[in-house]
Amino acid sequence: MEDAFIFAVLTLNATVRVATPLILCSMAGLFSERSGVIDISLEGKMLGAAFIAASVAAATGSPWLALAAGIATAVFLALLHGFACITHHGNQVVSGVALNILMSGLTVVLGIAWFHRGGQTPSLESSERFMPISLPLADVLADVPVLGTLYGRLISGHNLLVYVAFLAVPLAWWVLYRTRFGLRLRAVGENPKAVDTAGISVAWLRYRAVLICGLLTGIAGTYLSIANNAAFVRDMTAGQGYIALAALIFGKWRPWTAFGACLLFGLLNAVAIRLQGVPIPGIGEVPVVFIQALPYVLTVVLLAGFIGKAVAPKAIGEPYMKES
Amino acid sequence: MSAPPAELPRWIDIGLIPVINICLALLVSGLIILAIGENPWDALVIMVRGALGYGEGVGYTLYYTTNFIFTGLAVAIAFHAGLFNIGGEGQAYIGGLGVGLVMLAFDSYLPFVLLLPLGILAGALFGAAWAAIPAWLQAYRGSHVVITTIMFNFIAAAVMVYLMVNVLIKPGQMSPESREFTEAGQLPFIHEMLAGIGITVTPTPLNLSIVWALICCVGVWAFIWRTRWGYELRAVGHNEAAAVYAGVRPRHIVVAAMCISGALAGFVGFNEIMGVHHRLLLNFTAGYGFTGIAVSLMGRNHPVGVVLASLLFGVLYQGGAELAFEVPTITRELVVTIQGLVILFSGALAYMSTPWVTRLYRLFVGWRADTAATAPTTTTGEA
C-alpha cells in the first residue's frame, strides 16, 4: 500500500515534468489558433528556443539570459510565421511545416559549428540552469502522512518554469475570457470581418496572438534544454510540439480542457516509461511504443467525432483579406 | 494557396517568381554558411561538383531524386484535389512495410518478374491504405486531413518500431532488421544493368525504381489533365460546389485522391526496401515525405516541375553529403535547413515578391490598361 502510494506519487511527479512543455506549448497554440492562425510549428519554435537557450547558458552562465534568448528566438520565429501568414496571406500549414524543418536542420548546423559536439551543447552546471525549488515548509511537513509526501514530492521540488507552466493555464483562461484583448482575440478567430468592421485591426490582433505563442513556446524550449535537462541534444523536442497540438485539439481549443489533455498525455508517457518490461495482469506486456502513440490515436478518434466533437475556431486557416 | 494578386504574364508567374523565391532561399542559406564561418561560394562549388561532377555523385543524386519524385507527386496530386497530405512520411513507411512483407513471404517461391509487380502493388496498397484512413475520416467524419495525417505519421512510426523490434527482427541479432531478401526480391542496381551491356560505372544505390518514378510522372500528368477522373478531381479541388453540380461526389474524390497520393508515397518503400536495403529496417524514410512538400510547392504541383525540383533536391542532398564530408564544420543538416527555407520562400511566402515584380514589370513594359484585371490591384497587406 505504501509502495503503491509512493509509486503513484513518483509517477505523477514524472507526469508533471513531462507535461510542462506540453502545457506551455498548448497554451501557446491556444492563443495562436483562437485568433485564427494555425500553428503546427510549436515543435520548431520550441526546438529553436531550446537550442539558443542552451547555447546562451553555456556561453554566459546565466539561466536568465538564456531564458530571454530562448524567448527571443521563439518570438522571432513566431513573427516570421505571422509575416508569412498574416501579412502575406501565406498558407499557414506550409509556413508551419517550413519552420519545423528549418529548425530541425538549423539547430544541428549551428550546434556543430559552434560547439563541435555532434549537435549537442556543452553540459551545464547547476548554476547555469533552473534548478528544483523547495517550497517553504516542505521539510517541516515531510513527516505528515500522505499530505507531507504529496506536498514534498509532488508539489514542491520542481524548477521555476514548471510553476510558470501551471500558472500559465489560469492566466490564459483569464486573459481569454476576462479581458478585452481576449474577447477580441476569440472574435477574430471566429469572424475576422466582424472585428474589422468594429474598427479593430485584424492583423495587429493576430500578431499579438502569435507573439504570445512565441513567448510561451520560448519558455517551453528553455525548460527542455536548461531546466529539465542540462544540455541541448539534437531533435530533443521529439514530437512534443505535435503532442501539445494534439492536446490542444483534444481539449477542444479551451484552456482547462487542453491542460487536462496535457496531463493525460504526460501521464501516459510517465506510465509508459515505468511500465517498460512490466507485464500487466490480464493483458501481458504492453509495448511502450503503443502507449506513447496513444495521444495521437486518441486525438484522431476525437477528431473523428467518436468521443464528443472538437469544433475548431471558424476562421482558422483562412488569411483575412479586406477586399474580398 | 492564395492566388497571385495581380495580372502578370505566365512566364513571370510560373517561371520568374519561383526562381526568385529559390534564389531568396539560397541567399539566406548562403548567409547561414557565412555565419558559421565558411565561404558560401566554395560550399556551392563543392556541392555542385559533389552532386554532378562524377559518376558516383550523379548516381546518388538520381537515387535521392527517385524518392523525391514519389513524395513530390504524392503531395501534388493531393493538392489538386484541395487536400494537404502531410502524411507522406508515414505512408512511405507503411508502403515500405508492404513491400518488405511481400518479399519476405514470397522471395523464395516466385521469380523476379512476378515479384517486381507484386512489390509495386504492395507498396501502393499499403501506402494507399495508410492514407485512406485520414481520407475517410475527412470525407465522412469531418476531421481535417492535415491534423490526422500528422498523427498518422507518428502512429506509423510506432507500428514500425513495434513490428521491427518484436515481430520481424531476424532472430539472433541486436539491430531491428529483417533477414535479407533473396536475389529474386531485389531490384537491379543501375550500375549492374549498365555492366550487363558493358558499361562500367561506380556502384551507387540508384536502381530500377527511377524508371518507375518517371513512369509515375507521365501517369500522374495524364491522369490529372487528360482523364475525366482527373478533371473531376481538379473540379473538387477548385470548387466543390461546382463539382457537386457536375455530378461529382466529393467524398469519393477525397478518398481516391488520398489513396493515389498514399500509393505514390508508398513507392519510396519500393525504392528503399526492394531497391536499396533489400531488407526491412527502421527509419528508411529519412524525411523524404516532408521533402515532398517542398518539391511539390517548388514544382507548382506539376509533374514536370516535380521532376525538376526533385533533381534540385537530389543535388542538395548528395552535394550536402559531400559538403559535410569535405568541410568538417558543415553537416548534412544544412540540407534540411535549406529545405526549410525553400518551403518558406516558395510556399508560405510564395507571393511576397509579386508586388515588387509587378511594379518592375509595369515600369519596363508599361501598363496596358485594356488588359487590366477587374480585381483591385492593391496588394499590400493590412499590417
Next chain:
Amino acid sequence: MVTKIGGEDAVVTPEGEPPPAAIELRGINKTFGTVRANNDVSMAVRAGAIHGIVGENGAGKSTLMSILYGFYSADSGVIRVGGKPVAIRSPNDAIAAGIGMVHQHFMLVDNFTVLENVMMGAESGPLLRESIQKARGALINLAEEYGLHVDPDAVIADLPVGALQRVEILKALYRDARILILDEPTGVLTPQEAVQLFRILSALKERGVTVILITHKLGEVMAITDSVSVMRRGQMVAERATAETSAEELAELMVGRKLKAGVSRQTKNVGDPALIVEGLSLRDRYGVARIDDIGFELRAGEILGIAGVSGNGQSELLEVLSGITPMTAGRIVVEGREVNVAKPARPDEMRALRLAHVPEDRQRRGMVTAFTARESSILGYQRDSAFNGPLFMDYAAIDGHCRDLMERFDVRPPLPDIVSSKMSGGNQQKLILAREIDRDPKVLLVGQPTRGVDIGAIEFIHQQLCDLRDRGCAILLVSVELDEILALSDRILVMFEGRIVGETPVEEADRSLLGLMMTNAHQGATSANTEPVA
C-alpha cells in the same frame, strides 16, 4: 485621401441658410482596375432624414457605402459629416465620425452572446467586467427607447435573422452612431420583421438619427424614405424628394430607359407535363422546412416563373430538382422516372433524364473559374462519350465543342483557352447557358439568369430562353427580378417561406398582387415590404 476636386455643386440642399447636411459626399471617385465603380458621386443627406439610395446590382451603391465606412479609400473626393470634412480611412474613423453600418451579411460572431457582440470594439476598459455592466445597462435603455428588444445573453447562433439585425443596429447605436447606413436590410427578413424594422427606423428618425437605406426595392423607398438618390453605372443620376416622385419614375431612372414590354411571345404551344412535382419538402438539419409541401406541373413549351423575395426557398427548390440536395419528402417525375426519398437521383442522373440546370450562382456552382473556358464548357458532361476516348478525354472534340458554343452564343472573347475567371459575368453566363441548352434538354431549370449581367447580354439570354421554350422545352425560371418573371413567364408561381402561396397566368398577373403574394400580404397581413406597385 481627402483632396477637394473641382466641380459644380450638384447637391440638392434645402432652401435658405440650412443647417449643414448630416453627411455630404462631394466628387467621390473609385476605380477598380478599369471599372469605374464610383464616378464623381455627390450626395447630401439632411440630419434626421431617412434617405434611400436605389440602383440596380452593380450600380455602385455598395462601393459608395464601403467608402463611407472606411473599407475602401476613395481615389478622390470629400466626405463631410455635420459640415466638417473627415478623413475616413478605416471603420474606426467612420465610427469616430458617428457613422454606423448594418451590413447585408451580418458582422456578428456566432458563438458570442448579444452583449459580447455589442461591446466588442467599444469596451470601456481592458477588463471585461466593467464593460459588461455598462453594455448591459445601455442595451436596456436602447431597447426601451427604440423598441430594439433582444435578450442580451442570447447566443447569436440561436437567434432568428430579424433579431440579428436588431443586434447590428444596437451595435451601431451603442457606438453613438448618428448616421446609420443599412445595406439591403429587408432582403432576408420576413414581412413581419420588415415592418418591425421600419418601425425602428422611424423611432430612430424621431430621435434625430440620420438613416441611409440602400435597397433595390422601390416599395420600401416609397414607403419610408424622405428623399432618395438613384445610382446607375457608378454615377448618381438623380436625387428626389420621395413625396415628389413615383416608383415608376425611380425604376426608369435606375435602368436608364423605359421598361420594355418584354420579349415577344409566340402563340402558345404547351404540351404534356415534362416535370411533375408532388408534396416536395426539404427540411434542414435543424428540422426547419426550407421547402414545404410543394406541388406543380411543368409542361413542355412553357416557362413557369417562380417569383419571390430572395431566401424563401427558391434556391433550395432548384437544388432539390437538380439532384444536388436530396429531398426529405415528396416525389418528382421527370421523363417517366420517379424520384423520391427512397429512390433519389443525383445531379448526373437528373442530367441523364435530360433535365438541365443553369445555377443561380454561376461562379460558385455553374463553373470552375480556375478552369479554362474549354473545360468549363463540359462541366457536368465530363463523362459524356462525345468527349471521352476509352481512357483519355478527347481534347480535340472538347475544343471543337467549346468553339461551337462560343460562336453560336456570341461568347467573347471566343478563346477556349481563356481562364474562365477572366471572362465577364455576361460571357460566363452565356457559356453556361450554351452548355446547358446545347443538349436540347426536355426540362431546363434556370436561376437568376441575368444577375450581374450587362444589358446587352440580358436581352440575348432572354431571347435564347424564349427560343428554347418555343422548341418545346419546359423551363422553370427562378428570379427575384419581378420584371424578368413578367417578361418571360407563361405562368407564375409565388413562393413564400418555402411554400407556394399563389399561382397566376401571366396575362392576369398584376404587379401589385404579385408583390403582395411575395410578402404573403394578400392573405391579410399588412406589409410595407412590397415590390413597386404599378
